[in-house]
Structures are given as C-alpha cells and as structure tokens.
Amino acid sequence: MVLNVKKEFAVQAEALSLGYEDLGSVFWAVRDVHLEIERGSSLCIVGESGSGKTTLGNAIAGLLPPYVRVAGKLVIEGVEVIKDSRVIGANKIRGRIVTKIPQNPATSLNPYVRIEQMFYDVLRDVRGIREKRIAREEISKLVSAVGLEEDVLYMYPHELSGGMSQRVTIALALASKPSIIVADEPTSNLDAYLKGHIVRLIRDLSDKFGISLVVITHDISITEVVCKDMVVMFLGEIVERGHVKDIIRAPLHPYSSELIEAVNLESASYKPKKYAGGCVYHARCPHASNECLKPPPLLKLSDGREVKCWRQAR
Amino acid sequence: MVKYYVKRTLLGSTLIVGLLIITYLLVYIAPGDPAHVWAGKPRGPKATEAIELARKELGLDQPLHIQIVTFMIRFLTGNWGVSIAFKQPIADVILRSFKATAELLLFSYMIAIPLGLALGIFMALKRGSKVDLLLRLTSSMFISVPRFWLALIVVFVFYLIGFQSLGRMDPRFSIEFKEVTGFYLLDSLLILRVDIFLDVLTRLTAPSLIIAVYPVFSIAKYVRYTLSERFYEDYVIEAVSLGISRISILTRYALRGVIPAVVQLAGINFVYSFVETTIVELVFMREGIGKILVDGILRSDYPLIVAAFFTVSLILVAVNTFTDILQKRLDPRVTI
Amino acid sequence: MNFTRVSNKGRTTLWRCLRRTDFKVGVTIIATLTIIAILSPVITPYPDEGVGLITEAAKQRGPQPPSLKHPFGTDMVGRDMLSRVLIGSRYSLIQTTLVIFGSLAIGVILGVLAGYFRGIVEAVVNYAIELFLLLPPVIVAAALSVAIGPGMSTVVLSLILTWWAWYARLAYIQSRQIRELDFIKVSEALGFGRVYVAFRHLLPNVAPPVVVQSMIDTASVLLEIATVNFLIGSVSASLDTPDWGMMIGYGFRYITTYWWMSFFPGLFLVVTAFGFILVGDAISEESSPNLRRRWRQWF
Numbered sequence: 019m020v021l022n023v024k025k026e027f028a029v030q031a032e033a034l035s036l037g038y039e040d041l042g043s044v045f046w047a048v049r050d051v052h053l054e055i056e057r058g059s060s061l062c063i064v065g066e067s068g069s070g071k072t073t074l075g076n077a078i079a080g081l082l083p084p085y086v087r088v089a090g091k092l093v094i095e096g097v098e099v100i101k102d103s104r105v106i107g108a109n110k111i112r113g114r115i116v117t118k119i120p121q122n123p124a125t126s127l128n129p130y131v132r133i134e135q136m137f138y139d140v141l142r143d144v145r146g147i148r149e150k151r152i153a154r155e156e157i158s159k160l161v162s163a164v165g166l167e168e169d170v171l172y173m174y175p176h177e178l179s180g181g182m183s184q185r186v187t188i189a190l191a192l193a194s195k196p197s198i199i200v201a202d203e204p205t206s207n208l209d210a211y212l213k214g215h216i217v218r219l220i221r222d223l224s225d226k227f228g229i230s231l232v233v234i235t236h237d238i239s240i241t242e243v244v245c246k247d248m249v250v251m252f253l254g255e256i257v258e259r260g261h262v263k264d265i266i267r268a269p270l271h272p273y274s275s276e277l278i279e280a281v282n283l284e285s286a287s288y289k290p291k292k293y294a295g296g297c298v299y300h301a302r303c304p305h306a307s308n309e310c311l312k313p314p315p316l317l318k319l320s321d322g323r324e325v326k327c328w329r330q331a332r
Numbered sequence: 333m334v335k336y337y338v339k340r341t342l343l344g345s346t347l348i349v350g351l352l353i354i355t356y357l358l359v360y361i362a363p364g365d366p367a368h369v370w371a372g373k374p375r376g377p378k379a380t381e382a383i384e385l386a387r388k389e390l391g392l393d394q395p396l397h398i399q400i401v402t403f404m405i406r407f408l409t410g411n412w413g414v415s416i417a418f419k420q421p422i423a424d425v426i427l428r429s430f431k432a433t434a435e436l437l438l439f440s441y442m443i444a445i446p447l448g449l450a451l452g453i454f455m456a457l458k459r460g461s462k463v464d465l466l467l468r469l470t471s472s473m474f475i476s477v478p479r480f481w482l483a484l485i486v487v488f489v490f491y492l493i494g495f496q497s498l499g500r501m502d503p504r505f506s507i508e509f510k511e512v513t514g515f516y517l518l519d520s521l522l523i524l525r526v527d528i529f530l531d532v533l534t535r536l537t538a539p540s541l542i543i544a545v546y547p548v549f550s551i552a553k554y555v556r557y558t559l560s561e562r563f564y565e566d567y568v569i570e571a572v573s574l575g576i577s578r579i580s581i582l583t584r585y586a587l588r589g590v591i592p593a594v595v596q597l598a599g600i601n602f603v604y605s606f607v608e609t610t611i612v613e614l615v616f617m618r619e620g621i622g623k624i625l626v627d628g629i630l631r632s633d634y635p636l637i638v639a640a641f642f643t644v645s646l647i648l649v650a651v652n653t654f655t656d657i658l659q660k661r662l663d664p665r666v667t668i
Numbered sequence: 669m670n671f672t673r674v675s676n677k678g679r680t681t682l683w684r685c686l687r688r689t690d691f692k693v694g695v696t697i698i699a700t701l702t703i704i705a706i707l708s709p710v711i712t713p714y715p716d717e718g719v720g721l722i723t724e725a726a727k728q729r730g731p732q733p734p735s736l737k738h739p740f741g742t743d744m745v746g747r748d749m750l751s752r753v754l755i756g757s758r759y760s761l762i763q764t765t766l767v768i769f770g771s772l773a774i775g776v777i778l779g780v781l782a783g784y785f786r787g788i789v790e791a792v793v794n795y796a797i798e799l800f801l802l803l804p805p806v807i808v809a810a811a812l813s814v815a816i817g818p819g820m821s822t823v824v825l826s827l828i829l830t831w832w833a834w835y836a837r838l839a840y841i842q843s844r845q846i847r848e849l850d851f852i853k854v855s856e857a858l859g860f861g862r863v864y865v866a867f868r869h870l871l872p873n874v875a876p877p878v879v880v881q882s883m884i885d886t887a888s889v890l891l892e893i894a895t896v897n898f899l900i901g902s903v904s905a906s907l908d909t910p911d912w913g914m915m916i917g918y919g920f921r922y923i924t925t926y927w928w929m930s931f932f933p934g935l936f937l938v939v940t941a942f943g944f945i946l947v948g949d950a951i952s953e954e955s956s957p958n959l960r961r962r963w964r965q966w967f
Binding site: 343346347350351354358359361369457458459460461468469472473475476477478480481484485487488491557560561563572578581603606607608610611614615621625626628629630632633634637638640641644645648649652 | 690799801802804805807811812813814818887892895898899902913916917923927930931934937942944945946949958964965966967
C-alpha cells in the first residue's frame with residue numbers, strides 16, 4: 019500500500035482501523051476509514067455514541083490509549099502517526115501539531131493549580147517560552163481572544179462557570195499554535211445560549227489563525243454553523259461524506275436522513291452492536307434488502323461527495 | 333476553612349476526654365479491688381497503707397462520675413503521681429521515654445515518606461509490567477515479615493559480625509554527654525561532638541529502617557494505584573493532548589492530586605508504626621515507651637501503663653488532627 | 669472515552685481468583701498450615717512437650733541447637749521446638765479466627781445500627797469508632813495484662829477492642845448507601861419493625877463486602893496478634909504456651925546464644941503471613957474492577 023504524503027492535507031487516513039484489545043479478541047471501534055482533510059478546512063464528524071467518532075478524533079489528536087490495535091495509515095501534517103499497524107509518532111504531534119478541546123471542560127483543567135499555571139506549562143514545554151514576561155503577554159492575548167477577563171488566570175478551575183472553563187480550554191488549545199484543533203463534543207455540557215457563542219468562537223478563531231478544525235459531535239444543529247464539510251459515521255464506518263449544506267439539504271444515506279430528522283440522538287433506543295458483516299446500517303435501515311448483507315462500496319460522487327449505500331450504487 | 337479547623341480540633345479534644353474515660357474504665361474493669369491494682373498489687377507490711385492511699389487517689393468512696401472527673405482533672409493538670417517501678421514522677425519517666433521513641437519514629441518517617449513516594453511513583457509508571465509484578469511481590473514479602481522478628485534477625489547478624497547496634501548511644505560517651513533536648517541526635521550536635529553524633533546515628537539507622545518497612549510499602553502501594561489511576565483523569569489526558577512534558581504532568585498534574593491523600597495515609601500509618609516502634613525498641617534494647625510497658629507489666633505499675641497509654645493516644649489524636657487539617661489545606665477545592 | 673476498558677471475562681470474583689497463581693500459592697500455604705494445626709498432636713514427635721509439659725526427658729536434654737533428632741533445636745527447658753512450633757500453628761489460627769469473627773460481629777452490628785438509625789445512635793457509634801481506632805493494641809494489651817493477667821484472652825480481647833472499629837466504619841458507610849434503596853423503603857412501608865428491617869434486610873447486604881475486607885486484611889490481624897504476643901512473651905519468666913509470637917518474645921533475650929528459639933517460630937509466622945497476604949491481594953484485586961484492569965503506561 020503506497021500513500022503519497024501530500025503536504026496540502028492536514029489529515030490523511032488510509033484504510034485506518036482502530037480497536038481495543040479485550041483478552042485475546044479485538045473490538046474494532048473504527049473500521050477501514052479513508053479520510054482526507056485539507057489544510058485550513060473544517061470538518062464535522064457526526065454520529066451517535068458508539069459510532070467510533072471519538073476514537074477517530076482521539077487518534078487524530080495523537081491520543082491512543084494503551085492496548086489499542088491499529089491498522090492502516092494515519093498521517094497528520096506530514097508526520098506519520100500510524101504506519102504498518104503500529105503507532106509510531108503520536109507524541110510528535112500532541113500539542114505541537116494538534117491540540118484538543120475537551121468534552122468536559124470542568125474536569126479537564128488541573129484542579130490543583132491556578133489557571134495561569136497551565137498556560138505557563140504549555141508555553142514552556144511546547145513553545146519553549148521560559149521568560150515569564152513574554153509568556154505573560156502571550157497569555158493575555160490568548161485570554162482576551164476568547165473573551166475572558168484576566169482575572170480568571172488567578173482562579174482555580176472549580177471557581178469557573180461552565181462557559182468560562184470552556185473558553186479557557188479553547189485558549190489553552192490555541193496557546194501552542196497548533197495547525198489542527200480537534201474539538202470533542204465542545205458543546206455537550208452547555209446550555210443552548212452558550213452553545214451558539216462557543217461554536218462561533220471556535221469557528222472564528224480557527225479561521226483567524228488558519229487552523230484546520232475537526233469537530234466531533236452528535237448534534238447536527240451545530241454543524242452548519244461551524245463546519246464546511248461533514249462525515250457521517252455509523253458503527254465504526256464512514257457512511258457519507260460531503261459539504262454540510264448538501265448533506266443536510268439532501269442526505270443520500272438513510273442514516274444521515276435519520277440523523278437530520280431525529281430531534282435528540284442520545285435518546286435513540288437502538289444500541290449499536292458488534293459489526294456482523296454486510297452494510298453496517300442494515301439492521302436498522304428502513305430500506306434494507308438482501309443486497310445489504312454484502313458490504314456496500316464507497317461511492318465517490320461529484321464535488322467530494324461520498325456515500326456507502328447500495329441504493330446509491332444502483 | 334477556619335471553621336473546619338475549629339471543628340476538627342474540637343473533635344480531637346472530645347476524643348481526649350473519651351480516651352480518659354476509657355483509661356479510667358481500664359482501671360475499673362480489673363477483677364478485684366481497683367485500689368489494689370492501682371497500688372501495684374503490693375505485698376508486705378506496708379501493703380494496706382499503699383492500697384488506702386490509692387483508694388484516696390482514685391476517690392473510690394465517691395460515685396463513678398465524680399471519680400472520672402477527679403481522675404481527668406488529675407491527668408489534665410499533669411499530676412500523674414509517682415511511678416512504682418522507677419520511683420520517679422510518672423510525667424518525667426514518660427517524657428524521657430517518649431522523646432526516645434519520638435526520635436526513632438520521626439527519623440524513620442523522614443526516611444519512609446520520600447522513599448515510599450519514590451517507589452510508588454516508579455511502580456505507577458511501570459504498572460502492568462514485569463518490574464511492577466516483581467516489586468509488588470517484594471513488597472508483599474516485606475510486609476509479611478513481622479518487624480520485631482526482622483529486628484531480631486538484624487540484631488543477631490550484627491552480633492555475629494561484631495557490630496555495635498544496641499542502645500541509643502555507646503555507654504563510654506555517657507559521662508561526657510549532656511542532655512539538652514532529650515533528642516540525642518540533636519544534643520550531640522549541640523555539644524559539638526561529631527563522634528557521638530555518628531555513634532547515635534549508626535545506632536538509630538537500623539531500627540529506623542526496620543520501622544520504615546511498613547510505611548514505605550504501604551505508601552508505595554497506595555501511590556502506585558492512585559497515581560496510575562490519575563493518568564486517566566480528564567485533566568491529565570487534556571494535559572497530554574496539549575503537549576505538556578511528561579515530567580510536568582507527573583509532578584504538577586497527576587502527583588499533585590495524590591499528595592493530600594498520602595499525607596492522611598502517613599498519619600494513619602503513624603498510629604500503626606507507633607505500636608511497632610515500642611517493640612522494635614525493646615529488641616534493640618533502647619529506652620522508650622516499649623521499655624515502660626515491659627517494666628510496667630513486670631512491676632505491676634498500673635498508673636505508669638495507664639499514663640503511657642494516655643500519652644500515646646494523645647499523640648495519635650494530635651497527629652490525626654494535624655494530618656486531616658493538612659490534607660484539607662493541600663486541596664484547593666475544599667472551601668469549608 | 670474508551671481509555672479504560674475493564675474486561676469482565678471470568679464470572680465471579682472467586683472464579684477469577686482461582687485462576688491466579690498467587691492465590692493458589694496462598695491457599696496452599698494456608699491449607700497446609702490448617703492441616704498441620706489439626707493433625708499436630710499426631711504428627712509431632714513430642715506432643716506433650718509441644719503443648720508445654722516439661723517432661724523428664726526434656727529436663728535432661730536442656731537447650732540444644734538444631735540436630736537431626738531435634739531439627740528446630742530445643743528450648744530453655746529442653747522441649748522439642750519442632751513440636752512446639754507445629755502445635756503453635758493452632759494457637760495462631762485460633763486467635764486470628766477469634767479476633768476476626770469477634771470484630772466482625774461487633775463491627776457489622778454497630779455499623780448497621782449507626783447507618784440505619786440516624787440521630788443519636790449514629791453520633792455515638794461514630795464517636796466510638798473514632799475513639800477505638802486510636803487505641804494502640806500493644807498498650808491496651810499491656811494494661812489488660814496487669815489488670816486481668818497476661819494470656820490468650822488478653823491478646824484476643826485487646827485486638828478485638830481495637831479492630832472492630834475498622835469493620836464498623838466500613839459497615840456504616842455501606843449501610844448508609846443501602847438504606848436509601850427502594851427495597852428497604854418498601855419493607856418499612858409494609859409495616860415491618862425498624863429493628864427487623866435493619867437486621868433482616870440491611871445486614872445481609874452490608875455484611876458481604878465487610879467480610880471480604882476482613883479476608884483481605886487477615887495477615888495484618890495475624891501479625892498484630894503476634895506483636896502483642898511478643899510483648900507478653902518478653903515479660904514472661906517461663907513460657908508454656910506454644911504461641912509463635914510469645915516464643916519469639918521469650919526467646920529474644922537469648923538471641924545471641926540460643927538463636928533457634930526465636931528463629932523458627934518467626935519463620936513459620938512469615939510464611940503464614942505471606943500466604944494470607946497473597947490471598948488477600950488476589951481477592952482485593954479481583955473484587956475491584958479498577959485494580960483488575962490490564963495496564964500499560966500510555967503517554
């Protein structure tokens with residue numbers, strides 16, 4: 019398998035599979051994913067819990083847990099992270115190339131130190147800024163960029179509100195000047211009003227600094243605001259890919275339509291099971307036919323649109 | 333926050349009152365005449381006189397609650413009476429022995445806490461590996477060796493190789509030596525005698541290391557588990573994803589959260605070690621609380637044992653109160 | 669995040685324990701010792717001397733170093749140490765069992781009462797727990813040996829006095845959680861008496877984790893008992909009871925001349941404690957999902 023490392027891509031995944039060892043057997047959370055993300059673009063990964071979107075997002079951020087099994091290839095900004103079923107470069111990209119905006123900002127800040135300490139740590143360890151005065155100026159800029167007062171720097175995480183701590187994590191993600199930011203469910207713990215603010219903030223800042231953005235979400239309502247492109251994942255596979263507007267206007271995969279129609283995904287009663295072969299969605303698909311017992315090919319349509327469904331193949 | 337300190341200290345004080353009551357009841361539950369026991373089970377011509385004196389001291393002709401109050405007032409005012417075994421005021425005997433025990437115990441913990449932390453961090457980083465398994469087996473083995481027996485073996489080996497390790501100090505120094513604080517390590521430095529200092533230090537090291545066995549492995553085991561669990565906390569994962577260096581994550585993120593609990597654990601272990609120390613002292617023929625207990629039992633010096641019991645419990649209340657407060661101080665999230 | 673997966677393969681805690689080498693080794697040690705304890709009057713060469721009789725033969729023998737005839741040597745009055753050490757296993761096991769069962773009974777009952785009946789009962793029991801946790805067992809034993817005389821009952825009593833509080837605290841925490849569950853509320857609503865509900869419904873659910881904890885720290889009980897026995901042995905003018913701790917305490921005065929008198933009882937104590945620790949560690953690891961997890965450093 020030859021993969022040309024092209025510089026214009028922020029993320030390149032070729033036949034990427036990610037799984038967890040479990041006493042001999044392997045549970046594959048992500049299967050055979052092909053994905054390219056152009057530099058400076060913004061991509062939303064959408065799916066319900068158990069779809070493998072978080073695992074994929076973590077891999078892009080260089081967070082590969084122990085006992086992970088990998089297959090295929092993952093290249094981030096020209097750095098080979100996964101190659102020949104081995105993790106080889108996760109520590110080279112963490113912080114330096116990719117940072118992550120966490121799902122639970124409240125628990126993701128070090129509860130034992132003041133906020134400023136985390137900024138100093140990032141600036142010192144990633145960017146090598148040791149001089150306190152320079153670091154301090156840099157931190158001021160970051161804090162005002164996310165719309166916070168400087169007072170927060172002297173506070174402890176438990177003294178911050180949910181919205182404030184999410185802004186702090188965004189500022190921290192920007193502190194190391196990354197090329198890519200992965201936002202993992204950035205709005206799941208916020209109310210509707212804050213949600214809009216935070217999503218726009220992430221979009222504007224990544225536009226301003228030219229950062230490629232990967233947003234992982236189950237909430238299709240924020241995709242239109244924050245992303246240009248979107249992939250839909252189900253049970254570890256990408257079932258559809260395209261511009262956000264196109265997919266929302268005319269979804270080609272039945273799962274995408276379900277997502278768009280569903281008011282609240284988390285309440286979906288269906289729990290994804292282990293992949294049993296064929297089309298990942300056929301057990302739940304209203305249009306399932308005998309054909310769906312075979313795995314459908316990934317169909318490439320015009321304008322970057324891709325879909326994995328036998329109905330479109332016909 | 334201040335309110336918590338006051339509350340914790342108040343609890344400590346009520347515990348002291350409770351301890352006094354238990355101490356008194358120990359006198360009372362003894363079969364036979366409590367005055368007979370309190371007087372040291374005397375025999376001979378002066379026995380009746382001694383028993384009458386004890387009866388007056390304990391106030392046995394009064395109702396029980398008055399007895400307890402009298403007993404408490406006597407104890408709290410420092411009027412502990414005269415030791416039957418040592419023919420000296422009990423308070424003096426206890427203070428002297430207590431300093432000897434404290435020197436050994438404090439020295440031992442000064443070794444044990446850093447060593448336990450270091451070992452625990454190492455094991456946490458290696459958790460799941462062969463080295464970790466080996467270290468865990470080693471620590472299980474060390475913990476299953478009773479410390480008094482270990483002390484015995486060490487004393488025997490030192491005897492075989494002719495190494496002087498018994499007592500607190502070489503007897504030939506006893507004339508030149510002047511007690512200032514009662515802590516020999518400190519005193520020898522105060523009188524500017526390096527040779528005495530080294531002698532005291534060598535005699536202190538072996539028993540200290542033996543007492544340190546339990547806290548070292550208990551702290552290491554705790555740190556190994558809690559620290560390695562911390563590696564999967566959201567805030568540590570976030571720090572990793574931000575590219576913060578491993579050493580910063582270890583010290584300022586993961587370990588920082590473990591320290592308050594280690595302080596409390598050290599406090600609990602201290603209670604246990606105190607008991608071990610009394611026995612290890614005995615084996616190394618050092619003076620201390622252990623010797624008080626043995627002499628007390630041999631001479632039926634009940635007031636002395638009760639005083640030792642009360643003093644040790646008092647220290648343990650103080651240590652527990654202190655570590656509880658320190659633990660809260662170290663955790664910024666606590667805002668009581 | 670799938671960072672922490674716990675495998676649940678292998679059904680119950682006991683089943684998972686049985687597949688561990690350390691657990692098997694520990695159980696083998698304890699089982700062997702129990703068999704020795706039961707059969708000791710039959711298998712020891714000098715059972716009379718073992719339990720403490722000073723026979724005529726022993727008197728003539730006097731203290732002797734280990735030899736083929738007396739592999740562990742003989743004590744001050746010539747009794748065969750091998751017999752004494754083997755019979756001593758009975759004393760250790762019986763004392764440990766008494767202390768654990770006694771502490772469990774007191775601890776669980778008081779803990780359940782405190783957890784179920786709030787108010788004054790809760791306050792008093794909690795205060796007592798705090799208080800008794802502070803008592804140093806060796807010193808309590810010293811006081812008791814003056815008051816009621818040294819002996820096995822003093823040792824067991826002083827240990828129970830200090831040990832029950834650990835189990836009471838555990839049972840209290842457990843029952844405070846369980847009393848909020850529906851089935852307790854239903855029983856109350858059905859009109860069952862409060863005491864009946866506490867002992868019939870709460871107790872059976874509180875006891876198992878406390879019992880598991882008592883299995884985990886059996887080794888600590890064994891060693892603490894030995895420590896107290898050491899003190900009693902070291903003040904005894906003569907020693908008949910073949911308890912390991914007492915024999916070590918008695919023998920330590922003669923360590924430089926008759927080292928075997930305290931060495932062999934100690935060796936048996938170490939091996940027994942190691943057996944209990946292996947079993948305890950295995951149980952504590954297999955009964956807690958976090959400890960059971962496979963682990964590798966990841967960052």
